[in-house]
Amino acid sequence: MTTISEKRSAAVKQAEAIVSRTKGRDMSDSDAARFAALVEEVKGYDAHLAKAREGEALVNALKGLGAADYAPAPGWDGPSEFTGPAEGSTGHLTLTGTKGRALAQDMSRTMRGDVGTGMKALTQTGDVVTNVPLLNASQIEDGRPALSLLEALTTVVRPPVYKIQRQTLRENNAAGVAPGALKPTSLYGLETVDIALKVIAHVSEPVDSYTLADGVNLTRFLESEMTYGLRTEVERQLITGTGAVVDGNDEFTGILNTSGIQAQAFDTDVLTSARAAMTKLEVAGYVPSLFVLSPDDWQALELTRNTSGQLDLGHAAVDRAARRLWGTPIVVSNAVPANSALLLDTAHTLVDTDGHVDVKWSEAVGDDFARNQVRVRVEGRFNASIHHPLSIVKVATAAA
Numbered sequence: 001m002t003t004i005s006e007k008r009s010a011a012v013k014q015a016e017a018i019v020s021r022t023k024g025r026d027m028s029d030s031d032a033a034r035f036a037a038l039v040e041e042v043k044g045y046d047a048h049l050a051k052a053r054e055g056e057a058l059v060n061a062l063k064g065l066g067a068a069d070y071a072p073a074p075g076w077d078g079p080s081e082f083t084g085p086a087e088g089s090t091g092h093l094t095l096t097g098t099k100g101r102a103l104a105q106d107m108s109r110t111m112r113g114d115v116g117t118g119m120k121a122l123t124q125t126g127d128v129v130t131n132v133p134l135l136n137a138s139q140i141e142d143g144r145p146a147l148s149l150l151e152a153l154t155t156v157v158r159p160p161v162y163k164i165q166r167q168t169l170r171e172n173n174a175a176g177v178a179p180g181a182l183k184p185t186s187l188y189g190l191e192t193v194d195i196a197l198k199v200i201a202h203v204s205e206p207v208d209s210y211t212l213a214d215g216v217n218l219t220r221f222l223e224s225e226m227t228y229g230l231r232t233e234v235e236r237q238l239i240t241g242t243g244a245v246v247d248g249n250d251e252f253t254g255i256l257n258t259s260g261i262q263a264q265a266f267d268t269d270v271l272t273s274a275r276a277a278m279t280k281l282e283v284a285g286y287v288p289s290l291f292v293l294s295p296d297d298w299q300a301l302e303l304t305r306n307t308s309g310q311l312d313l314g315h316a317a318v319d320r321a322a323r324r325l326w327g328t329p330i331v332v333s334n335a336v337p338a339n340s341a342l343l344l345d346t347a348h349t350l351v352d353t354d355g356h357v358d359v360k361w362s363e364a365v366g367d368d369f370a371r372n373q374v375r376v377r378v379e380g381r382f383n384a385s386i387h388h389p390l391s392i393v394k395v396a397t398a399a400a
Contacts, residue, residue, distance in 0.1 A: 008045035011038050091134025093155040093351055095148070095231040104223035106130050107359050130357045132380065149235050149331050152290055153346055156385070157355040161196045164385045168260060170285070197354055198252045200237070201379030202229050209363065209374050222359070226378040230357070234382050236335040238351065239292070239342070241384075252383040255342060255349065260389030266396035270301055270341075274325055277343040277393040286345035286391045291325050294336040297397045301325065339398040348388035354381045 015038040018031050027035065095103065107130050134155055146152040169189030177183050204226065212218045236254075243253030255261065262284070264277040278288040293301075323330045328343075336342065361376045363369045386392070 004045055004048050008042055011041045011045065014038055015042070090154055090156050092153070093132060093134060093150045093353065095132070095150065095227055103130065103132070103357065104219045104227055107222050107227075107357070108219040130359065132353060132355055132357055134355075146329065146331050148231060149238060149292055149333050149335075150231060150351055152329070152331050153238075153349055153351050155351040155353060158195075158197060158352045158383075160354065160381070161194070162352075164193050164195060164387060165190045166193050166386065167388045167390070170390060172285075195252075195352070195383050195385065197352060197381035197383050198237075198250055199379055199381055200230060200233050201377060202226070202233070204376045206365075206368050206371065206373035206375055209372050212361075212374060212376070222376075222378070226359075226376060227357075230378055230380060232334070234351075234380075235333060237382070238384050239333065239335040240337065254384065255344075255386065255392055256337070256340075256394060258386050258389050258392070261392040261394060262390060264343075264393050264395045266339075266399050269304075270297060270397045271304070271325075273395050273397060274341065274343070277341075277395045278326060278328070280393050281343060281345060281391065284390050286388070287347070288328050288343055289346045290344045291328055291330045292333050292336055292342040292344070293325075293330055293397075294338065294341070295332050295334065296338075297336075297341060298330065298332050300397075339396060341395040341397050343393040343395055345388070345391035348386065348391040350385040350387070352383040352385055356380060 015035055018027070018035045018038075022028075022031055132155075134157075167188060168191055169187050171187035173184040173186045175184050204221075207221070212221070237251050239254050240256050241251040241254030243251060243257055245251075262277075262280050264273055264280055267273045267276050274291065281288045323332075357378065357380045359376065359378050361374045363372075363374045365375055368374060
């Protein structure tokens with residue numbers, strides 16, 4: 001089938017042929033009439049194409065009505081035309097604050113089937129697949145502390161099973177070499193690691209279906225409970241995941257259980273220990289770019305007193321407004337074990353996902369149907385890629 005654009009091109013070529021053929025002489029009456037007809041034909045095609053562009057703009061505007069306030073990852077066509085982020089897409093996983101609320105809003109609208117319809121009931125499919133919100137680094141607010149470790153690390157969209165190269169050795173022997181002399185060999189031990197995305201999921205207790213039919217209540221429930229629970233478990237496994245199946249729980253291997261990370265023993269106080277950990281990374285050739293502290297350790301730092309007994313929040317080591325320690329950003333996480341902290345070069349630790357959050361609900365459990373109750377299940381697939389274990393330091397924040 002010939003398109004309007006193709007028809008327009010054909011008409012232009014015919015008009016150009018008439019001009020070329022009659023160059024240097026007057027057009028015959030038939031040529032002039034044909035040329036005039038072709039001009040009007042092209043004008044008609046142009047008008048048609050202009051209306052098509054206006055219609056396309058209107059459709060795009062309608063798609064944007066009520067849209068989430070986060071920017072999608074490449075390949076995201078939105079919940080109404082689900083394709084998912086393209087494999088290999090990268091960004092920062094934001095399941096907190098306004099971004100977590102936007103994800104919950106997307107889930108809510110689709111669960112109720114009310115995108116542009118005003119319907120106030122759960123749809124019959126019972127299955128909603130929503131894209132996880134991935135922000136570019138430039139879209140992370142400058143000067144605002146990250147609200148979770150997931151937000152601070154780069155996230156990559158992966159297939160269910162993939163491979164990474166992990167460095168196990170770094171011995172740099174580069175040196176000046178005389179003409180004809182044997183060049184020194186640097187040793188960079190690499191191992192191939194097979195990784196599979198792990199399902200992280202949880203199910204709600206029975207909830208009244210009319211409560212979930214209300215958009216505000218449903219969005220709040222999905223954001224404050226289901227999405228929050230998913231995020232906190234992903235972050236916990238990212239830090240302390242065992243990489244084993246225990247009591248039916250299949251965890252991926254977290255930072256603290258990755259072989260080859262560095263360790264900094266407690267030295268005098270948290271400030272001194274943290275500074276020594278920075279030196280360890282710098283000596284190994286990495287850039288200290290993020291501390292991960294427990295809420296208790298961060299409180300202890302904020303309440304540090306100087307020799308006069310006054311609160312010492314003004315000292316150069318701690319910046320409360322920007323949440324920094326020795327000029328390095330801090331993320332506070334409940335997943336960090338007691339008396340421990342982490343220091344990372346974030347360029348070498350990635351969060352992996354398939355780019356989707358799956359929401360399902362059912363009234364077919366027990367007597368839920370008779371009670372007009374439903375249960376909601378939220379799940380996603382995640383893992384971690386730690387390419388350079390030496391780029392991570394576990395820091396002791398108290399004496400053993």
